[in-house]
Structure formats: structure tokens, C-alpha cells
Amino acid sequence: MRARLEALSAGLEEMGCEALLVLAPSAEDTDLAPFLPGPAHIGECFLVLPRGGEPRLGFLTLMEREEAAGTGLALLTPDDLDISKLSSEMPEAGPFLARVWGKALELCGIAPGRVALAGHGPAGVIQGACSLLASHGWTWVPGNSLVFASRKRKEAPELAGIREAAGGACEAMRAVAALLASASHDGPGSELYLKGEPLTVARVRSEVARVFFQRGLEQPRGSILAPAEEGAVPHNSGTPGRVLRAGESFVVDLYPRGRLFADCTRTFCVGEPPEALARGHALVRAAVEEVHRRSVPGTRGWDLQEAVCGMFGEAGFPTPISEPGTTRGYVHNLGHGVGFDLHEFPTFKKASGGEGVLRAGDVFTIEPGLYEPEQGWGVRLEDLVHLGPDGLESLTPLPYDLDPRAYL
Amino acid sequence: MRARLEALSAGLEEMGCEALLVLAPSAEDTDLAPFLPGPAHIGECFLVLPRGGEPRLGFLTLMEREEAAGTGLALLTPDDLDISKLSSEMPEAGPFLARVWGKALELCGIAPGRVALAGHGPAGVIQGACSLLASHGWTWVPGNSLVFASRKRKEAPELAGIREAAGGACEAMRAVAALLASASHDGPGSELYLKGEPLTVARVRSEVARVFFQRGLEQPRGSILAPAEEGAVPHNSGTPGRVLRAGESFVVDLYPRGRLFADCTRTFCVGEPPEALARGHALVRAAVEEVHRRSVPGTRGWDLQEAVCGMFGEAGFPTPISEPGTTRGYVHNLGHGVGFDLHEFPTFKKASGGEGVLRAGDVFTIEPGLYEPEQGWGVRLEDLVHLGPDGLESLTPLPYDLDPRAYL
Numbered sequence: 001m002r003a004r005l006e007a008l009s010a011g012l013e014e015m016g017c018e019a020l021l022v023l024a025p026s027a028e029d030t031d032l033a034p035f036l037p038g039p040a041h042i043g044e045c046f047l048v049l050p051r052g053g054e055p056r057l058g059f060l061t062l063m064e065r066e067e068a069a070g071t072g073l074a075l076l077t078p079d080d081l082d083i084s085k086l087s088s089e090m091p092e093a094g095p096f097l098a099r100v101w102g103k104a105l106e107l108c109g110i111a112p113g114r115v116a117l118a119g120h121g122p123a124g125v126i127q128g129a130c131s132l133l134a135s136h137g138w139t140w141v142p143g144n145s146l147v148f149a150s151r152k153r154k155e156a157p158e159l160a161g162i163r164e165a166a167g168g169a170c171e172a173m174r175a176v177a178a179l180l181a182s183a184s185h186d187g188p189g190s191e192l193y194l195k196g197e198p199l200t201v202a203r204v205r206s207e208v209a210r211v212f213f214q215r216g217l218e219q220p221r222g223s224i225l226a227p228a229e230e231g232a233v234p235h236n237s238g239t240p241g242r243v244l245r246a247g248e249s250f251v252v253d254l255y256p257r258g259r260l261f262a263d264c265t266r267t268f269c270v271g272e273p274p275e276a277l278a279r280g281h282a283l284v285r286a287a288v289e290e291v292h293r294r295s296v297p298g299t300r301g302w303d304l305q306e307a308v309c310g311m312f313g314e315a316g317f318p319t320p321i322s323e324p325g326t327t328r329g330y331v332h333n334l335g336h337g338v339g340f341d342l343h344e345f346p347t348f349k350k351a352s353g354g355e356g357v358l359r360a361g362d363v364f365t366i367e368p369g370l371y372e373p374e375q376g377w378g379v380r381l382e383d384l385v386h387l388g389p390d391g392l393e394s395l396t397p398l399p400y401d402l403d404p405r406a407y408l
Numbered sequence: 409m410r411a412r413l414e415a416l417s418a419g420l421e422e423m424g425c426e427a428l429l430v431l432a433p434s435a436e437d438t439d440l441a442p443f444l445p446g447p448a449h450i451g452e453c454f455l456v457l458p459r460g461g462e463p464r465l466g467f468l469t470l471m472e473r474e475e476a477a478g479t480g481l482a483l484l485t486p487d488d489l490d491i492s493k494l495s496s497e498m499p500e501a502g503p504f505l506a507r508v509w510g511k512a513l514e515l516c517g518i519a520p521g522r523v524a525l526a527g528h529g530p531a532g533v534i535q536g537a538c539s540l541l542a543s544h545g546w547t548w549v550p551g552n553s554l555v556f557a558s559r560k561r562k563e564a565p566e567l568a569g570i571r572e573a574a575g576g577a578c579e580a581m582r583a584v585a586a587l588l589a590s591a592s593h594d595g596p597g598s599e600l601y602l603k604g605e606p607l608t609v610a611r612v613r614s615e616v617a618r619v620f621f622q623r624g625l626e627q628p629r630g631s632i633l634a635p636a637e638e639g640a641v642p643h644n645s646g647t648p649g650r651v652l653r654a655g656e657s658f659v660v661d662l663y664p665r666g667r668l669f670a671d672c673t674r675t676f677c678v679g680e681p682p683e684a685l686a687r688g689h690a691l692v693r694a695a696v697e698e699v700h701r702r703s704v705p706g707t708r709g710w711d712l713q714e715a716v717c718g719m720f721g722e723a724g725f726p727t728p729i730s731e732p733g734t735t736r737g738y739v740h741n742l743g744h745g746v747g748f749d750l751h752e753f754p755t756f757k758k759a760s761g762g763e764g765v766l767r768a769g770d771v772f773t774i775e776p777g778l779y780e781p782e783q784g785w786g787v788r789l790e791d792l793v794h795l796g797p798d799g800l801e802s803l804t805p806l807p808y809d810l811d812p813r814a815y816l
Contacts, residue, residue, distance in 0.1 A: 028631070040629055041643065063739065064643045067643065067644065079733070088732075088758065088759065090649050090759075091760060092553070093552070093553070117535055118531060119531045120433075120530050122439075122527070123431045123525050123528060124525040124526050124548070124549070124552040124553075125552050126531045126549035127535060127538050128549075140536075140539075141536075142501075142532035142533055142536035144501070145500070210621075218628070220626070235450075236449075324496075325470065325486075349499065350496065351496065
């Protein structure tokens with residue numbers, strides 16, 4: 001935490017800002033949670049970090065005083081902030097919050113000037129409150145990416161949280177493989193049956209939910225369970241009633257959250273895969289393995305994306321580099337950081353500075369894929385990895401095989 | 409939906425705005441979801457509603473084209489918005505989004521002018537993008553409360569979604585009561601035992617989670633399971649390892665979400681309640697029943713709050729009216745609307761216009777409570793109700809008793 005606060009203060013200095021203001025609909029906000037020692041059950045709140053100083057947590061209702069005190073942070077209480085009076089005088093959220101934030105900054109010794117703004121909230125209210133404060137001498141500088149950057153390197157308890165979610169993702173993936181492996185069918189193209197019932201996407205989804213429930217994990221962003229033509233479009237989440245078939249691809253992309261997120265994808269095929277699918281799978285697997293080897297501190301994410309585009313391009317597939325906007329072949333980016341948000345730094349995008357360079361402490365995905373909507377198949381293999389002091393560690397150490405039996 | 413769009417257009421006219429722009433981190437955003445026919449698995453997106461026109465959904469990645477098409481809305485596709493080019497030219501979120509939103513408004517035939525802004529997102533990015541667009545002639549008007557107001561009256565499928573979540577809350581409450589009723593103890597003040605194990609808050613929490621899992625409901629905001637002194641502070645969520653005891657209050661406040669939220673609270677006491685707790689419970693119950701009777705179309709929420717404060721004040725308890733900021737007695741507001749958000753309109757706050765008046769179609773809570781932190785007890789009873797054409801309907805038709813056996 002100390003290192004993170006110092007990095008933030010350095011960033012504020014570079015931006016010419018006196019303080020950072022983090023707005024949060026709840027203490028679970030992904031820009032606020034990195035400042036807390038653990039989960040806290042607090043509603044609308046905010047954090048003020050004076051440059052070079054200590055963070056203070058502001059909260060709006062006395063009912064939350066015990067939860068707020070439990071964070072161990074210095075507090076700006078509803079009494080400090082004069083909430084009762086302000087809320088009765090100002091029914092509208094924008095003017096009310098402008099007064100509250102202004103008061104909080106003042107209590108932290110910040111005079112009107114440049115303040116970096118991070119966190120999340122209602123767009124119109126934020127815009128309105130910031131405009132009001134701007135007319136009182138406050139200048140707002142976008143600060144979300146500063147906080148985003150500060151949490152690129154994971155602290156030990158954060159890594160533990162990701163590891164826990166990744167363990168759940170692996171268990172769920174094995175449970176999916178077990179379902180698929182125990183299904184019966186009458187050869188290529190025929191429907192899969194489980195205990196006399198057609199095996200649907202919904203049935204697999206409920207198996208995944210069962211594992212996550214037992215582990216206390218949630219799926220706030222859902223999950224992707226996409227057979228054949230549905231899996232050929234990477235973000236198609238799968239139609240519940242769709243019955244799975246032998247010989248088709250089945251993309252399973254799980255991103256559960258405990259305190260933090262994890263993210264893992266495997267692609268299955270029950271029975272003999274068609275030749276094109278088998279070849280696509282072998283190429284994607286080779287790409288994952290190549291990127292594992294190349295992911296060392298100092299590597300740029302974009303360089304890895306270029307390498308994978310090179311591999312797929314040589315094999316005759318279009319890529320985002322050879323055909324920007326393509327919907328067949330390799331159609332997306334290679335990976336993304338994972339943590340409080342499902343997508344955070346490091347980035348694998350072309351236009352990037354330090355946030356696009358892999359460093360020790362980063363947790364990110366490696367997820368090449370190939371997609372053929374016309375042929376009705378898609379393959380994606382996604383590992384979640386931690387770049388540790390002793391090299392790259394996979395947090396999702398599962399087989400890569402299409403055959404679900406390899407996972408048992 | 410038609411009535412909602414017309415109400416929005418009328419609101420835009422009143423605000424002198426040409427259009428509404430709703431920003432959303434995902435299609436689940438509570439300001440965006442009310443425009444969709446059902447859940448959609450789409451990431452960052454937005455909606456443009458020209459005054460008097462039809463809404464159009466903008467999305468940023470081609471991978472989501474099928475999910476976006478599934479909404480049935482007119483679309484602004486990544487190609488329409490020139491996403492590939494803009495994202496490669498502009499690595500920073502603020503300037504990138506400013507161009508995207510500007511392009512979207514232009515494609516919808518909106519010339520630079522006054523636009524209402526709603527939805528949610530990263531504070532700094534939104535503020536930055538809006539400032540950029542302001543320098544090109546756009547004027548931003550806070551629009552969250554316009555959308556908020558437009559979803560005060562629930563559409564039939566929304567009511568169905570709330571009803572489903574409320575059914576789960578009731579089942580979970582009965583499951584909690586069953587656990588408590590089957591616990592053994594050695595008289596007032598002694599610990600509760602279940603099958604030889606001390607009965608903890610964590611054990612009850614896992615029973616609640618089991619029911620919600622089976623019903624496909626989540627608890628994105630958690631829940632409150634707060635015994636005695638913990639329940640005496642309304643937002644204390646309960647310490648997992650705390651063992652429950654006979655003769656103490658146990659506040660159980662559940663707010664699961666399916667497509668929409670529900671919200672329900674009961675307070676239990678295993679064994680004989682102390683006199684003060686029994687008296688407090690009887691007063692709270694009388695208040696709930698009185699508010700049920702008074703909740704007719706045209707009633708102001710604040711008038712109901714005043715009535716309840718009157719009842720509790722006469723019984724000798726401080727209230728937010730007699731002692732603003734009190735932490736004993738009646739310490740909160742009487743209720744709130746429930747729907748896409750856990751807290752929405754109608755409001756029961758004093759300073760309110762139409763959003764504080766109960767109307768047919770509203771879904772809201774009635775939740776008086778009494779709290780004595782020094783004595784170590786709290787009581788809250790909360791019903792979720794729908795003001796229908798035939799009067800008030802409770803969506804949480806449970807007993808109010810302290811004795812869990814009454815729920816079996």
C-alpha cells in the first residue's frame with residue numbers, strides 16, 4: 001500500500017494536481033477498493049488523497065460509521081461533512097455533492113486548484129457537480145488512469161484474491177469437462193445426451209454456477225458458454241436452450257469474482273474434431289505457449305500481439321493487423337490485466353506507454369483465438385498468469401486439450 | 409416502453425435539451441437497462457435518445473454485434489462510429505469517447521447544443537470527455553434524475569422481475585426462520601446450537617446464499633444479518649463468526665437481484681424477547697401496518713415518514729425529525745423505490761417534487777425500525793410493495809413475528 005500511495009503522489013505531482021478525489025457508489029468501487037484493507041459494506045462514499053499525504057474516507061450516513069471505522073482509514077464523517085444540513089438544503093444530487101466534495105477537500109487542507117478525479121458514478125450528476133465546483137476555482141484532471149496504473153502491480157492480498165477466484169474458475173472448468181466427458185452421442189453432428197436428457201448450454205451454465213456458489217464466487221459479468229457458430233463470435237454468451245453436439249467447438253470463458261476477478265477460457269470438442277477446428281486449435285495452443293515463453297519483465301504487450309498476428313498470418317488467417325475490423329481469423333487483442341476490474345492494466349494495445357509493458361507483479365491474461373463464423377467454429381485458449389519474481393506462473397494450470405477427458 | 413419514451417421526451421423538452429445521452433459500462437447499467445427488452449451481454453455502450461425520436465444503441469466492439477442486434481434497438485455499430493480508426497488514433501479514453509459520442513450524436517441528427525447526460529461511468533473520463541465536447545459547442549445538463557424518474561412506474565416485465573426476486577427473498581427468509589426455529593439453547597442469553605454446532609451469522613448467510621443460488625439470484629450488494637448490538641446499527645452487515653443467542657434481536661435484511669432487485673427485512677428473536685425489544689417490535693409492526701393503510705396514490709412519502717415519526721415520538725423515541733442525526737430510536741427514512749437499482753424513486757425524503765409522490769405502478773419499501781445501541785437491540789420490518797390498480801399489494805407477504813416458528 002505504501003508503494004502504491006507513493007506512486008500515486010508522484011503521479012499527482014506530474015499532473016500538477018494537489019490531490020486525488022475518488023468517487024464511489026460503494027466501497028466495492030474498483031478505484032476505491034485498492035485503498036482498503038479488505039471488503040467493506042459502505043454505500044456512496046469517496047476518498048481524498050492529498051499529494052504526499054494520507055488518504056481519508058468520506059461517507060454519507062452515520063449508519064455506516066462502524067463499517068467505515070473498520071477500514072482503518074482516517075475518516076470524513078457525515079458530521080464533519082455537515083451532511084444532515086446540506087442534504088436538507090439541497091435536494092438535487094449535483095449541487096449537494098459539489099458542496100460535500102468541496103467541504104471534504106477543504107477539511108483535507110486542499111485549496112481550490114487542480115484535482116485529479118477518479119472513481120465512478122452517475123454521469124450527469126458528476127458532470128453537474130464538477131461544473132459547479134469549477135466555477136469556484138476547482139480544475140478537474142482525469143484521474144481514472146492514474147489509479148488504474150497504480151493497481152497494475154498487485155499487492156500480496158490482491159494476488160491471493162485473484163488466485164482464489166482462479167482456483168474456482170479451474171474447478172468449474174473441470175466440472176464442465178466432466179459433464180461433457182460423461183455425455184453420450186451417436187457420432188459426429190449428433191446431440192449430446194446426459195442421463196437421457198439433451199445436454200444444453202443452460203445445463204452446463206448451472207454446473208458452473210454450482211461450483212462458484214460453493215466457493216463463494218459470483219459472476220457479475222456473466223460467462224460465455226458458446227457452442228459452434230455462437231463461439232465463432234467471441235462475445236456471444238451462448239443461447240441457454242441450445243443443445244451441444246459432437247464434433248463442434250464449445251468455447252467456455254469463465255470470469256468469476258471473489259474479492260477480485262479471475263479469467264480463464266478453454267475450448268472443448270466432444271468426439272472427433274473436424275480437421276479445420278483441430279488445426280485452428282493447434283495453432284492457438286502454439287500461440288499460447290509461445291506467449292508464455294516470451295512474457296518476461298520489460299516485454300511490451302503489443303509486441304506479443306504482433307508476434308501472435310505473425311503466427312496466425314503465416315498460417316493464412318486474417319488478423320487485426322492484416323485486416324483491421326476482420327470478423328474471421330484472429331479478431332481481438334491478446335490479453336489484458338485482471339484484478340479489481342475484469343479488464344485493467346497491463347494493456348496489449350498498440351498505443352500505450354508504461355501501462356503496456358509487462359512488469360513483475362502484473363496479473364494478466366494470454367488469450368489468442370481463431371474464429372470462423374462461416375464454418376461455424378471458434379477456438380480460444382486463455383490463461384491467467386502472474387509475472388512473479390521467479391518468472392511467469394499460470395494461475396489457471398489446466399490442460400489445453402479439446403478433448404474434455406484430458407481434464408479429468 | 410412507449411409511455412416511458414414519451415415521458416422522457418417531455419422531460420427533455422422541459423429541460424431545453426435536444427437529446428438524452430446515456431453512458432453505460434455495460435448493458436446492465438441501471439439507466440440503460442430500462443430501454444432494453446431484456447438482459448443483454450454487452451460491454452461498454454451508450455444510448456442516444458433524440459427528443460421525440462427513437463433510441464439508438466451504440467456499442468464499441470464488433471464482437472458484440474449479435475448481442476446488440478438481439479436488443480431490437482436501432483444500432484450505432486463500431487463501423488458507423490469509426491471505432492477502429494479512432495481507437496488507434498486516440499489512446500486516451502477521454503478524447504476517444506468525446507469523438508465517439510460526438511459522432512453518435514451527429515449520426516442521430518443532433519447538432520451541438522444542450523444534451524441531457526445520464527448513465528454511469530468513470531468520473532475522470534466522463535468529466536474530461538464532456539469538457540472536450542463543451543469546447544465544441546455541446547452543453548451538458550444532468551440527466552440521471554430524468555431517467556430515474558422515467559422508471560419510477562414499473563412496466564409489466566419489470567414488475568415480474570421484481571416479483572421473482574421478492575419470491576426468492578421470502579423463501580430465503582423462511583429458510584432463515586427454519587434454521588432459527590430448529591436451533592436449541594439453554595435459556596435467555598445462551599448461545600444457539602444447531603446439530604451440536606454453535607449457530608453463527610456465517611451459517612445463516614450460507615443458508616441465504618443457497619436459496620438465492622437455487623433461484624438464480626445474486627447478492628451484488630450483500631445482505632444484512634445482524635444480531636443484537638450489530639443490528640442496533642442499521643447498516644452493520646453482521647460479523648460472520650458471531651454466534652447467535654436466545655433472547656436477542658436478529659435483523660435479516662435481504663436484497664437479492666435477478667434482473668431487478670427486491671428488498672425485505674424481518675427481525676427475529678429465538679426464545680422470550682426482553683420487554684424493551686418486544687415493545688419496540690410491536691411499535692414497528694404497528695407503524696408498518698399503518699403505512700400499508702395510508703399508501704394510496706397521491707400520498708407523499710414524506711407525509712408517511714412524518715406520521716411514523718409521530719407514532720415513534722409519542723412512544724418516547726427520538727426520530728430524525730425530533731433529533732436530526734440521532735443514532736437511537738428511529739434513525740432512518742421510511743422507504744425507497746426498488747427496481748433496476750436497490751434505491752430508486754419514489755423517494756420518502758422531505759425535499760421532493762413528483763418523485764416523492766406515490767403513484768400507481770410504483771414499487772417501494774415500507775421499512776420503519778427502532779434501534780437502541782446502548783441496550784443492544786434493533787428492530788426493522790420491511791415490506792416490498794406494489795401500488796397496483798387495485799390498491800397496495802405486498803410482494804413480501806411474510807409474517808411480522810419475532811418468533812421464527814411463525815414463519816414455518
